[in-house]
Amino acid sequence: MRVLVIGSGAREHALCWRLQGCDSVEEVLAVPGNPGMAPVARCVPAGPTDATALLRLIRTWRVDLVVVGPEGPLVAGVADRLREHGVAVLGPSAAAAKIEGSKSWAMRLCHRHGIPAPAAERCADPGEVLARARTCALPAVLKADGLMSGKGVVVAQDREEAVAAAAALSAAGPVVFEEFLTGREVSAFALCDGQRALFYGLARDHKRLLDGDRGPMTGGMGAFSPVPDVAAQDLDAIRSILQAAVSAMAAEGRPFVGFLFAGLMLTAGGPKVLEFNCRFGDPEAQSLLCLLAGDVAPQWLRAARGCLEADETVSFATGAAFGVVLAAPGYPQAPRTGQGISGLAPDGQLAGEEALVFHAATTHDGAWHTAGGRVLTVVGRGADVAAARAAAYAAVPAAAFEGAQWRTDMGVIAGARCPQ
Ligand code: GLY
Numbered sequence: 169m170r171v172l173v174i175g176s177g178a179r180e181h182a183l184c185w186r187l188q189g190c191d192s193v194e195e196v197l198a199v200p201g202n203p204g205m206a207p208v209a210r211c212v213p214a215g216p217t218d219a220t221a222l223l224r225l226i227r228t229w230r231v232d233l234v235v236v237g238p239e240g241p242l243v244a245g246v247a248d249r250l251r252e253h254g255v256a257v258l259g260p261s262a263a264a265a266k267i268e269g270s271k272s273w274a275m276r277l278c279h280r281h282g283i284p285a286p287a288a289e290r291c292a293d294p295g296e297v298l299a300r301a302r303t304c305a306l307p308a309v310l311k312a313d314g315l316m317s318g319k320g321v322v323v324a325q326d327r328e329e330a331v332a333a334a335a336a337l338s339a340a341g342p343v344v345f346e347e348f349l350t351g352r353e354v355s356a357f358a359l360c361d362g363q364r365a366l367f368y369g370l371a372r373d374h375k376r377l378l379d380g381d382r383g384p385m386t387g388g389m390g391a392f393s394p395v396p397d398v399a400a401q402d403l404d405a406i407r408s409i410l411q412a413a414v415s416a417m418a419a420e421g422r423p424f425v426g427f428l429f430a431g432l433m434l435t436a437g438g439p440k441v442l443e444f445n446c447r448f449g450d451p452e453a454q455s456l457l458c459l460l461a462g463d464v465a466p467q468w469l470r471a472a473r474g475c476l477e478a479d480e481t482v483s484f485a486t487g488a489a490f491g492v493v494l495a496a497p498g499y500p501q502a503p504r505t506g507q508g509i510s511g512l513a514p515d516g517q518l519a520g521e522e523a524l525v526f527h528a529a530t531t532h533d534g535a536w537h538t539a540g541g542r543v544l545t546v547v548g549r550g551a552d553v554a555a556a557r558a559a560a561y562a563a564v565p566a567a568a569f570e571g572a573q574w575r576t577d578m579g580v581i582a583g584a585r586c587p588q
Contacts, residue, residue: 217246233465283416284440286309286349306330311443372395389493391456413441494573495572523559525567530544
């Protein structure tokens with residue numbers, strides 16, 4: 169098979185790395201990719217939503233399967249454009265990507281179909297948002313209704329914070345006020361063919377920039393997999409939620425094909441949906457894909473074609489993987505770029521280290537430099553989360569650059585309770 173991956177971040181690097189390790193895969197192409205992917209993928213410059221250019225590449229390279237990494241091209245309808253020309257695409261239609269593209273729509277989907285989720289209310293105009301922020305229960309959860317690269321959520325502890333968040337978020341569009349839930353968060357994944365949700369594992373992400381879960385929300389500062397503190401009955405409920413969401417989407421004429429990501433809160437009353445995303449998580453993918461065993465490409469192709477088999481299974485290697493994101497100074501507000509990354513070998517990896525380095529925003533012109541907010545994810549592997557964590561943190565300093573930011577407290581007590 170020849171597989172084309174759309175995207176240019178560390179998640180897409182991990183997807184390419186995983187596909188390249190499949191016996192059935194002859195070559196991986198990445199559009200546009202990044203220089204760190206070069207050892208595992210042929211990077212081809214083209215716009216991730218430019219369907220004409222993508223179709224040309226697909227025909228030229230005789231691509232068998234397209235895997236779409238980020239949400240932007242999916243919400244923009246790139247999967248629809250390619251499917252219209254008979255291409256097998258692992259990624260939802262624009263209609264199905266609405267599950268991520270509109271937070272309020274996703275909440276209403278849950279409420280319509282009895283999927284456990286917090287109460288939610290959408291306020292359309294800035295005046296309404298501000299008025300709601302002045303009266304809502306505290307703590308308050310405010311979410312931008314549209315796509316915000318993981319940075320559109322504020323948990324306001326007091327009135328002042330709620331009003332400030334209302335002013336900031338409403339500048340970008342409608343805002344959703346959600347019931348505040350307590351518990352531990354977990355990210356759950358399923359490979360979906362439009363009807364079936366094949367459970368694809370759990371990971372836990374750390375979204376705040378700073379240790380102690382302080383500082384601004386980010387796209388994610390690190391993640392580990394598996395998540396040992398999820399009880400068996402919660403795991404059953406999570407599988408049911410993923411299947412219920414896929415069945416609901418099919419029933420509403422928006423069959424979901426691709427990786428479905430449920431962000432969940434494990435409450436005292438069981439798991440509840442905080443959000444759905446229409447693609448793999450970043451940085452969750454960088455850890456979870458390291459554990460996925462076997463030749464997964466034919467299974468991904470079956471899902472893309474809408475025909476997962478009834479007895480389809482997925483297997484994971486034993487042990488755990490733990491990813492630490494290295495972010496640029498100034499991230500997330502105003503990342504500074506251009507710092508040299510002297511520890512990386514010419515192949516973009518750490519010489520003599522078992523830890524893997526997935527690139528998100530780097531350039532290479534003989535030397536490696538930073539080129540964006542989240543720059544690298546360093547992934548350690550080990551017999552359990554603690555060992556994987558130790559391996560990742562041991563490797564991080566070698567990949568660091570001037571002003572690099574990373575969290576030092578992620579997964580501290582992963583077996584019991586992680587800081588949230
Ligand atoms: N890690 C959260 C996300 O991918 O949206």
